[in-house]
Amino acid sequence: MRILGIDPGTGICGFGVIDFKRGKASLVDAGVIATPPHTPLPERLEDIYDSLNEIIDLNKPDVVSIEKLFFMQNVTTGISVAEARGVCILVAKQHKLPIYEYSPNEIKSTMTGYGHADKKQMQEVVKRHLNLTQVPKPDDAADALAAAICHSLHHKF
Numbered sequence: 350m351r352i353l354g355i356d357p358g359t360g361i362c363g364f365g366v367i368d369f370k371r372g373k374a375s376l377v378d379a380g381v382i383a384t385p386p387h388t389p390l391p392e393r394l395e396d397i398y399d400s401l402n403e404i405i406d407l408n409k410p411d412v413v414s415i416e417k418l419f420f421m422q423n424v425t426t427g428i429s430v431a432e433a434r435g436v437c438i439l440v441a442k443q444h445k446l447p448i449y450e451y452s453p454n455e456i457k458s459t460m461t462g463y464g465h466a467d468k469k470q471m472q473e474v475v476k477r478h479l480n481l482t483q484v485p486k487p488d489d490a491a492d493a494l495a496a497a498i499c500h501s502l503h504h505k506f
Contacts, residue, residue, distance in 0.1 A: 350504065351377065353410035353446075354497025355401075356489050357418075357434035359426075360384055362397050363489030366408045367479065369501040376479045378408050379490040390429055394436050401440045413441040414500035416492065417452045449500050456499040471495055 350370070356363035361384075366377040382400040384393035415438065418431055441448050454464035460474045472484040472491045478498050485491040 350412065350501070351408065351410045352497040352500050353405065353408065353413045353441075354493040354495065354500070355413060355415040355437050356492035356496060357416060357430055357437050358489060359390065359393055359397075359429040359433045360386065361487070361489045362401075362433055362437070363487070363491070363493035364401070364404055365485070365490055365494030365497050366404075366410060367494065367497045367501065369504070374478050374498055374501050376481065376485075376494070378404070379485055379494055381487055381489050390432065394432060397433055397436050398440060401437060402444075405440065405444050405446070410446060412447045412449060412500065413437075414449045414451060414496045415441075416456065416496050417450045449503070451496060451499050451503075456495050459499045459502050460495055 352367050352369060354365040362382040364382065365379040367374045368377055382397050384396045415434065418427065418434060438448060457466040457471060458464040461470055468488060475491050475494050475498060476484050485494055
């Protein structure tokens with residue numbers, strides 16, 4: 350099974366693609382969709398839409414695992430992230446991909462056994478799960494890989 354994990358964001362949207370076979374996950378692709386600061390939101394959303402379509406066409410995932418939003422103190426930022434997340438869900442639906450959603454706490458709990466693990470702990474666990482020599486960079490790509498791995502572990506059971 351090939352899983353596309355997404356860490357939604359307007360300025361930086363992380364993605365990570367893994368293959369999950371025989372109980373083991375391996376890295377296929379990871380990175381970020383970065384939109385220029387001070388660009389109008391509709392243009393940023395269009396960039397995310399176009400880039401995510403290319404990522405799906407290139408990697409051909411079987412499913413999408415996307416991080417749910419959590420409460421943000423900056424409401425304006427939260428709304429724009431929600432809009433970016435909506436674009437990601439739309440692209441996945443247009444490609445007829447099943448979508449699985451996990452909260453940040455669910456991802457952390459599944460990966461580490463502790464729902465409040467910090468970024469460094471999460472990155473180390475992602476590195477270990479994928480048998481990498483270094484922690485995936487940037488952070489948003491590592492978060493997207495964690496979403497993909499989380500789904501693989503849920504699917505395993």
